[in-house]
Amino acid sequence: MGHYSLETARSLDQSDSLSHFADRFYRQPGQLYFDGNSLGLLSKDAEKSLLHMLDEWKTLGINGWMQGDPPWFYMAEHLAARQASLVGALEHEVVMHSSTTVNLHALLSTFYKPTRYRDEILMDELNFPSDHYAVSSFLDRMGKDPDTYLRIVPSRNGRTLEESDIINAMTNRTALVLLPSVLYRSGQLLDMALLTSAVHEKGSLIGFDMSHSAGTIPHHLHDQQVDFAFWCTYKYMNSGPGGVSTLFVHEQHHHLGPGLAGWFGCDKKKQFDMDLSFTPSPCAGAWQIGTPHMLSMAPLAGSLDLFEEAGIISLRQKSLAMTGFLMRLIDERLADHHFTIGTPRDSGRRGGHVALEHDEAVRINEALKARGVIPDFRYPNIIRLAPMALYNTFEDIWHLVDILKEIMDNRLYEQYENKRGPVA
Numbered sequence: 001m002g003h004y005s006l007e008t009a010r011s012l013d014q015s016d017s018l019s020h021f022a023d024r025f026y027r028q029p030g031q032l033y034f035d036g037n038s039l040g041l042l043s044k045d046a047e048k049s050l051l052h053m054l055d056e057w058k059t060l061g062i063n064g065w066m067q068g069d070p071p072w073f074y075m076a077e078h079l080a081a082r083q084a085s086l087v088g089a090l091e092h093e094v095v096m097h098s099s100t101t102v103n104l105h106a107l108l109s110t111f112y113k114p115t116r117y118r119d120e121i122l123m124d125e126l127n128f129p130s131d132h133y134a135v136s137s138f139l140d141r142m143g144k145d146p147d148t149y150l151r152i153v154p155s156r157n158g159r160t161l162e163e164s165d166i167i168n169a170m171t172n173r174t175a176l177v178l179l180p181s182v183l184y185r186s187g188q189l190l191d192m193a194l195l196t197s198a199v200h201e202k203g204s205l206i207g208f209d210m211s212h213s214a215g216t217i218p219h220h221l222h223d224q225q226v227d228f229a230f231w232c233t234y235k236y237m238n239s240g241p242g243g244v245s246t247l248f249v250h251e252q253h254h255h256l257g258p259g260l261a262g263w264f265g266c267d268k269k270k271q272f273d274m275d276l277s278f279t280p281s282p283c284a285g286a287w288q289i290g291t292p293h294m295l296s297m298a299p300l301a302g303s304l305d306l307f308e309e310a311g312i313i314s315l316r317q318k319s320l321a322m323t324g325f326l327m328r329l330i331d332e333r334l335a336d337h338h339f340t341i342g343t344p345r346d347s348g349r350r351g352g353h354v355a356l357e358h359d360e361a362v363r364i365n366e367a368l369k370a371r372g373v374i375p376d377f378r379y380p381n382i383i384r385l386a387p388m389a390l391y392n393t394f395e396d397i398w399h400l401v402d403i404l405k406e407i408m409d410n411r412l413y414e415q416y417e418n419k420r421g422p423v424a
């Protein structure tokens, strides 16, 4: 098997049935964007749907709530339903609402109901810090000291988790397990089906933070009987900075209702009765609290057109081909430069990005940025590189590794300070 070359990249692009989608995005000339796992790029479709929303506000004013196309009153349900097939949910099991972390709080308020016998939450030490802050503060507010009631599964290597360690860490006191679908640093994909059935067998509930997998990996939330999930849409789904999050509540739990109620969680038919007693919506819509953030949801309408056209199965296939290509180029072309790939190689165990570890990661990251590459850095030693199936090319990946090779061969990173910015 020969080494990969620029020609390999070009021929992969030529045979790529999704390559035409790149033209629908604002790719900046001279820039190689590899940070779609933090903030996806703007598509022309998303721009159009945002402008459409502004125009409706301009022309309809308050009437947009019922006369908008689609009516704003149903937008959070409507745009979530359009994501249902991406995550394997039924349409009434999802709704868009607020930010990811707020949704975790809202879901905990329903799913963490400690009893005399079961009162612990199980998490892992590699989950995103905001999830830890949310769970700890939630427990605190319930009068349960997180040092006692929050059990943390350690990682054996600081990068990945063993599903068996998670399952073995459960005790007969575990009420709830909260895990990431894909780990934000290493990009490991956990076996959600295995974990969900093991957690249920032990009589507990399970929820997933799918921020790093929604829009890049097909999920089966309903069929796998995941109890709840939540994700942000500004990463792989390209909804824009601070784009509204989406949550999933399995239909078997809809009767539980929200713990943090607000008027947008009302049954739509009753919301404007202005009753002082709360009648929850019969679906996941009940977990909304206040007025939906229309302008922060609007770009997703256009963005979802692209997902519907491309299909999540094809997007996943291309994403795996791209991360596979990137890892092989790193192996072949950067072998002498002491990089470690922290992402599992097995395609069933990795998400949409590659975590490149190096002792000089901060300075290498700066050198990449100075040469028009947009990666991201995660403390202390990880450069995350996410080739996006919708708008990156195999040739982009080739040039990225070429630039990286030049930086390493000539030790160009030494010209940069070993100092990270406040957003890194």
Ligand SMILES: Cc1ncc(COP(=O)(O)O)c(C=O)c1O
Pocket: 099, 100, 101, 102, 128, 130, 131, 180, 184, 209, 211, 212, 232, 245
């Ligand atoms: C895995 C994960 N969970 C939660 C969050 C927090 O999301 P939000 O700022 O929307 O609350 C992020 C943000 O990047 C994330 O990557």
